[in-house]
Amino acid sequence: MKVSAAVLTTTGRPAPYRSSRPLVVEELELDPPGPGEALVRIGAAGLCHSDLSVINGVRPRPTPMVLGHEAAGVVEEVGPEVTTVRPGDHVVFSFVPVCGTCVSCQSGRPALCEQGAAANGAGTLLSGARPFRRSNGQPIHHHLGVSGFAERTVSSAASLVLVPDDVPFETAALFGCALVTGVGAVINTARAEPGSSAVVFGLGGVGLSVVMGARLAGCHPIIAVDTAPTKFEVAKRLGATEVIRAGDQAVEAIRDITRGGAHYAFEAVGDADVLAAAYAATRRGGTTVSIGLPHPDQRLTLPALGIVAEERRLIGSYMGSAVPRRDVPRYLALYQAGLLPVDELHSRDVRLAELNAAFDALASGDVVRQTLLFERSTTIRP
Numbered sequence: 001m002k003v004s005a006a007v008l009t010t011t012g013r014p015a016p017y018r019s020s021r022p023l024v025v026e027e028l029e030l031d032p033p034g035p036g037e038a039l040v041r042i043g044a045a046g047l048c049h050s051d052l053s054v055i056n057g058v059r060p061r062p063t064p065m066v067l068g069h070e071a072a073g074v075v076e077e078v079g080p081e082v083t084t085v086r087p088g089d090h091v092v093f094s095f096v097p098v099c100g101t102c103v104s105c106q107s108g109r110p111a112l113c114e115q116g117a118a119a120n121g122a123g124t125l126l127s128g129a130r131p132f133r134r135s136n137g138q139p140i141h142h143h144l145g146v147s148g149f150a151e152r153t154v155s156s157a158a159s160l161v162l163v164p165d166d167v168p169f170e171t172a173a174l175f176g177c178a179l180v181t182g183v184g185a186v187i188n189t190a191r192a193e194p195g196s197s198a199v200v201f202g203l204g205g206v207g208l209s210v211v212m213g214a215r216l217a218g219c220h221p222i223i224a225v226d227t228a229p230t231k232f233e234v235a236k237r238l239g240a241t242e243v244i245r246a247g248d249q250a251v252e253a254i255r256d257i258t259r260g261g262a263h264y265a266f267e268a269v270g271d272a273d274v275l276a277a278a279y280a281a282t283r284r285g286g287t288t289v290s291i292g293l294p295h296p297d298q299r300l301t302l303p304a305l306g307i308v309a310e311e312r313r314l315i316g317s318y319m320g321s322a323v324p325r326r327d328v329p330r331y332l333a334l335y336q337a338g339l340l341p342v343d344e345l346h347s348r349d350v351r352l353a354e355l356n357a358a359f360d361a362l363a364s365g366d367v368v369r370q371t372l373l374f375e376r377s378t379t380i381r382p
């Protein structure tokens with residue numbers, strides 16, 4: 001089958017991407033789904049900072065690659081041995097395929113699935129397949145088992161979570177990364193209690209989802225920090241009680257507001273210096289949660305004594321410590337009840353040919369979530 005897709009040709013091209021054009025729309029050959037796999041027509045795919053981190057080389061991945069890891073669509077065909085989805089089902093992708101059998105999966109921690117992580121690192125499906133090919137036969141790598149910047153993709157059924165037909169694709173897609181990561185960091189990883197104070201550094205799609213999760217958990221106050229004041233209004237609408245411009249005074253301001261530091265500090269930027277600031281903004285006995293993905297060469301230096309003397313915790317949160325088939329339906333139900341106003345994250349829709357310029361906009365901090373939109377969902381099943 002032939003499909004149009006945005007292919008990342010090489011990483012590390014200089015910004016602005018509207019000039020250097022790291023993403024090229026190509027017509028690719030897509031193999032039919034193999035055993036345990038499904039063909040999905042993409043309805044919408046979000047543009048996430050982790051895609052940008054692959055484009056600029058901060059997150060090393062093999063190229064060429066069809067990017068996009070936050071997507072929703074409709075199952076069109078399933079391969080042999082698939083029992084969890086059927087043609088016509090609406091699905092959102094989990095960017096870690098959950099094998100179900102490794103030690104992490106068996107320990108109830110599928111976000112750390114070992115086979116999923118190995119496949120994601122290699123740019124393949126769980127089976128090892130790379131279903132996209134150029135017409136000359138050259139295989140194209142898969143992105144986190146999803147590759148949502150394409151009209152259609154083939155995915156492991158282990159990457160798919162059913163969603164109700166009446167949730168628009170552009171909304172459902174956000175539950176695959178921003179929501180599951182940000183809300184999960186508060187609910188699953190930190191397990192923040194009502195009345196505890198929270199601060200989040202970085203107000204992208206994930207950071208703003210942390211704000212929503214903190215409100216859901218009953219945190220107070222909820223302090224939102226970013227370099228871009230353009231994000232402050234949306235942060236307040238989502239539940240932030242205070243907003244602070246990132247900079248030298250930010251930690252002191254947080255310690256003032258919280259009388260000694262926040263019970264929970266979340267880093268959603270992906271920078272070791274910001275993580276150090278989040279740690280400094282955490283109170284005695286408090287918890288610092290690392291969510292953003294820093295460059296692998298970055299190192300974090302902390303005063304060792306405080307860890308023991310102040311009973312401090314520094315913990316990582318990958319994909320919101322999610323159990324995707326438990327959490328995505330749960331968060332979608334909260335969205336449908338009006339308790340997770342996800343649509344506030346949506347900035348604008350873009351087309352395949354506009355992706356390079358759209359990543360310039362994401363890098364500039366002018367937008368929260370842009371959505372590559374192929375079709376709006378309907379409730380009509382094929």
Ligand SMILES: [Zn+2]
Binds near residue numbers: 048049070
């Ligand atoms: Zn993402």
Ligand SMILES: [Zn+2]
Binds near residue numbers: 098110114
């Ligand atoms: Zn596993």
